[in-house]
Each structure stands twice: as structure tokens, then as C-alpha cells.
Amino acid sequence: MTNMLANYEEPMDTSDTPWYWFYQECDTWHRIEDDPVSSVDSSELERYYLQNPNGVLRIATEAGELSFDFSGKIQTNLTTGQKRRIKRYFSSALDRSLRCTCAHQTTSLPVHWEKMDPKKPFLAFCLKSDSSEFLEVQSYTQHNGCLLKPIRKIYRIQNVDLWELYSRKKTQLMRIKGQSDIEEQRLFHGTKTSNLHSICTYNFECRMSDGRRNGYVLGKGTYFAKHASYAINYSPPHIQGHKTTQVVVLARVIVGKYKEGHRDLCKPDGDQNENIHDSCVDSTSHPTVYVIFDSNQIYPEYVLEYSI
Numbered sequence: 001m002t003n004m005l006a007n008y009e010e011p012m013d014t015s016d017t018p019w020y021w022f023y024q025e026c027d028t029w030h031r032i033e034d035d036p037v038s039s040v041d042s043s044e045l046e047r048y049y050l051q052n053p054n055g056v057l058r059i060a061t062e063a064g065e066l067s068f069d070f071s072g073k074i075q076t077n078l079t080t081g082q083k084r085r086i087k088r089y090f091s092s093a094l095d096r097s098l099r100c101t102c103a104h105q106t107t108s109l110p111v112h113w114e115k116m117d118p119k120k121p122f123l124a125f126c127l128k129s130d131s132s133e134f135l136e137v138q139s140y141t142q143h144n145g146c147l148l149k150p151i152r153k154i155y156r157i158q159n160v161d162l163w164e165l166y167s168r169k170k171t172q173l174m175r176i177k178g179q180s181d182i183e184e185q186r187l188f189h190g191t192k193t194s195n196l197h198s199i200c201t202y203n204f205e206c207r208m209s210d211g212r213r214n215g216y217v218l219g220k221g222t223y224f225a226k227h228a229s230y231a232i233n234y235s236p237p238h239i240q241g242h243k244t245t246q247v248v249v250l251a252r253v254i255v256g257k258y259k260e261g262h263r264d265l266c267k268p269d270g271d272q273n274e275n276i277h278d279s280c281v282d283s284t285s286h287p288t289v290y291v292i293f294d295s296n297q298i299y300p301e302y303v304l305e306y307s308i
Contacts, residue, residue: 010043019042020089021042021085021086022085022086022087023052024086025136035178039062040059040060045068049088051153057070064079064224066078067136068086072132073086074086074132078140083111083112085111087095098135110302113158118160122200123159124157124200124303125156133264136214137151137250137302141188141251145188146228146287147232149232151304152306153305154261155303156301159201169254183254183256184252186250187250188202188227188232189249190232190234190247190248191248191249193237204222204300206292206298208222217261218291219261219263219267220263220266221293222243222293222295224253228248228304231298235247239307242258244307244308245308246308247305251298253272253290253292253297255290256278257276257277258279258281258298260280265293267293268293279292279293
């Protein structure tokens with residue numbers, strides 16, 4: 001069934017034929033209506049697709065704001081950064097009862113990643129400035145991150161080991177808490193350019209000694225900001241030849257259940273044996289700064305470079 005659909009390409013259609021939209025998970029195609037955390041239906045996507053088959057549709061759902069790129073056939077959750085392949089099929093082409101039994105156990109690589117040398121620890125793939133991925137990250141940074149400054153370059157970081165550790169941590173926390181999902185966010189971190197190679201190779205170091213920390217008013221972990229306009233203040237200018245730049249990392253972060261932090265915390269619940277919380281914040285009602293104490297809750301997905 002999967003191979004048949006992978007090779008199937010739908011013709012452009014303007015009739016009343018009952019077409020449906022599907023997303024791919026665990027190598028299985030599911031009707032868009034079967035997604036348990038979103039309220040999108042095929043008819044809504046189909047109407048927009050017939051009007052603009054190369055367009056991008058944004059829809060607000062309970063799962064967050066979703067972007068449907070019909071040209072690239074990719075669905076993106078703009079809140080978490082999760083991407084899925086999507087396709088359009090005639091209703092009789094599939095068994096409508098298909099379900100995936102391992103949706104939260106897979107560690108398959110993101111669908112939009114480029115092929116990479118398996119001997120290399122990571123790949124920093126420079127996005128084309130006119131690509132839908134570049135424009136989506138740029139839009140998120142400007143509108144959600146409140147930083148209107150033009151982006152010079154965006155690098156997608158592909159690190160198989162860090163991705164698998166992140167995926168397994170998400171699965172572990174959901175299993176421990178008995179939940180079918182856990183809150184993820186796309187957050188920003190300003191840093192020195194000289195730190196990037198270490199971050200892309202080993203991830204962020206959440207357990208640094210006090211002597212290496214600049215400040216930890218909310219706990220002794222790694223700090224992320226909801227707004228890129230705040231994070232960039234922690235990125236010192238890097239001078240190379242006639243070029244001066246600043247860098248900000250856009251990361252996927254498992255924030256889970258959070259509590260207000262304080263400077264002496266080495267993990268969200270202090271010395272308690274049971275870990276009820278997963279992160280600390282500056283304000284539980286309107287958090288803008290998050291502190292993470294386990295690097296496996298972080299995946300450094302993009303590096304944004306700005307000119308000064």
C-alpha cells in the first residue's frame with residue numbers, strides 16, 4: 001500500500017471528484033481528518049488547492065498554527081517546527097481505516113532533510129533565500145520572534161544522533177507522564193559564533209560549572225527566549241574580514257510542564273526524586289524565557305545569521 005501511494009501522482013482536477021488529503025507518519029498515509037490533535041479537513045484544503053495549487057495555506061488549530069505548502073507537499077506546525085509530507089488522493093485509492101500504531105515511537109528523520117555523509121557528525125545546509133523553508137523560518141522569526149532585521153543566511157542543522165536523542169526523550173517523557181503528546185516550542189538562543197560548531201556537534205551544554213555561566217536567575221540550565229529580538233542581545237558581533245555578523249539559534253525545545261524558576265535550581269523540581277516539571281520559566285502565565293536542564297530536550301534546528 002505504501003509503495004503504491006509513494007509512486008502515485010494525482011492529476012490536476014476541477015470536477016466534483018471526492019479527493020482527500022493525507023499526511024505521512026511511520027511510513028503510513030493517514031487522512032488529514034484522522035489527526036487526533038488538529039481540526040483540519042480535506043474539503044478545506046481542497047478548496048484552497050484548486051484556487052492556488054502552488055500556494056501556501058495557514059490554518060490555526062488546537063495543535064498550533066499549521067502551514068500547508070502545496071508546491072513542496074509539506075505540512076509544517078509553525079509552533080513546534082514539525083514537518084510532514086502531504087498528498088492528495090482519490091477517496092477510493094486508500095483504506096480509510098488505516099491507523100499508525102507507532103506514531104510516537106518512531107525516530108525517523110525529518111522528511112525535508114537532504115542526504116548527508118553518514119560519516120560526518122552533522123550537516124549545515126544553507127537554505128536558498130527563495131525557498132519555502134527559508135521564507136517560513138524568516139516569517140516565524142519576524143512575526144513570532146519579533147525581530148524584523150533582515151536575515152543574511154539560514155542554515156538547517158542535520159545531526160542524526162541529536163535528532164534521535166531528542167525524539168527518544170520526547171517518547172520517554174510521554175510514556176512516564178502517561179500522555180499522548182507533550183508541549184514543544186520553537187525558541188531562540190543567542191550565542192557566540194565560536195560556539196556553533198560545538199552546539200551543532202554535541203548540542204547545548206546544560207550542566208556547565210558556575211564559573212562558565214554569565215547569569216542564571218531562573219536556574220542553572222540553558223536559556224531560550226520566545227522572541228529572537230531578546231535572544232540576539234546575547235550574540236556578540238563576530239568580525240571576519242570586512243564582514244560583521246551575529247548569530248541566533250532557532251531550536252525545537254520540549255518545554256513540557258513548567259514552573260517559575262529561581263537561581264539555585266539545577267533541575268526544575270530541585271532535589272525532589274519525582275520530576276513533575278520539565279522546565280522553568282520567567283512567568284507561568286505569560287512565559288517569554290525558558291530554562292532547560294536536559295540537553296536531550298533540545299534540538300538545534302536552524303542557525304540564523306545577521307549582518308551588522
